[in-house]
Amino acid sequence: DIVMTQSPDSLGVSLGERATMNCKSSQSLLYSSNKKNYLAWYQQKPGQPPKLLIYWASTRESGVPDRFSGSGSGTDFTLTISSLQAEDVAVYYCQQYYNTPRTFGQGTKVEIK
Amino acid sequence: EVQLVESGGGLVQPGGSLRLSCAASGFTFSAYWMHWVRQVPGKGLVWVSRISGDGSSATSADSVKGRFTISRDSARNTLYLQMNSLRAEDTGVYFCARGGNSRETAGDNWLDPWGQGTLVTVSS
Numbered sequence A: 001d002i003v004m005t006q007s008p009d010s011l012g013v014s015l016g017e018r019a020t021m022n023c024k025s026s027q028s029l030l031y032s033s034n035k036k037n038y039l040a041w042y043q044q045k046p047g048q049p050p051k052l053l054i055y056w057a058s059t060r061e062s063g064v065p066d067r068f069s070g071s072g073s074g075t076d077f078t079l080t081i082s083s084l085q086a087e088d089v090a091v092y093y094c095q096q097y098y099n100t101p102r103t104f105g106q107g108t109k110v111e112i113k
Numbered sequence B: 001e002v003q004l005v006e007s008g009g010g011l012v013q014p015g016g017s018l019r020l021s022c023a024a025s026g027f028t029f030s031a032y033w034m035h036w037v038r039q040v041p042g043k044g045l046v047w048v049s050r051i052s053g054d055g056s057s058a059t060s061a062d063s064v065k066g067r068f069t070i071s072r073d074s075a076r077n078t079l080y081l082q083m084n085s086l087r088a089e090d091t092g093v094y095f096c097a098r099g100g101n102s103r104e105t106a107g108d109n110w111l112d113p114w115g116q117g118t119l120v121t122v123s124s
Helices: none
Strands: A002-009 A010-013 A019-025 A039-044 A051-055 A068-071 A077-079 A092-094 A108-113 B003-007 B010-014 B019-027 B034-039 B045-052 B058-060 B068-073 B079-082 B090-100 B116-124
Touching: A002 A092, A019 A039, A019 A092, A019 A108, A039 A068, A039 B045, A051 A068, A077 A092, B010 B090, B019 B034, B019 B090, B019 B116, B034 B079, B045 B068, B045 B079, B045 B090, B058 B068, B079 B090
Parallel strands: A010 A108, B010 B116
Antiparallel strands: A002 A019, A019 A077, A039 A051, A039 A092, A068 A077, A092 A108, B003 B019, B019 B079, B034 B045, B034 B090, B045 B058, B068 B079, B090 B116
């Protein structure tokens, strides 16, 4: 199974400041035939289901604010919130869809400092 | 609007059975992979199982193999999870989620959208 490890576990950021979180996979998520990274990012607010933010490691889902961006390739990925808003307080998960079983990182909790 | 609504959760004793349902609307149900994901309240996400659009291919996590069965009924636009021999560690909120389009080259991929979830509690 591919192990997904996120860091840090929690992050306190001031409003308007940048939040950066990382996700590392135990094997490459880059598929050689199409040069795509099989990684997604989700946001989960309390009492709600996860919501898709980013797929193919860096493609923003329709309707997601452009302050959210994804980067990275192979085994190392980053989700950045360029200017933290109050509504961004949530737990963020990365997930690989390179193979089954699908696996998730343990989550990074983003709070207001 | 694409919508997924789970039902069937509840309190069950260890060793018991439960069948979860996920009613889908707003998209061509038979074209998409569908998944079940579990979350213990306050904890992370754990993938459980998936099934192809035509139901011909299904895969489950090792922890539930031989106990849980995923299935679908395209006439009813409904996804199911039959859960047998339940254990305390199966406790959690079960979400259904739509995967990729089976009819496209990219196949199965990210999960979007997700339902609101249904709570399963296994306890004596």
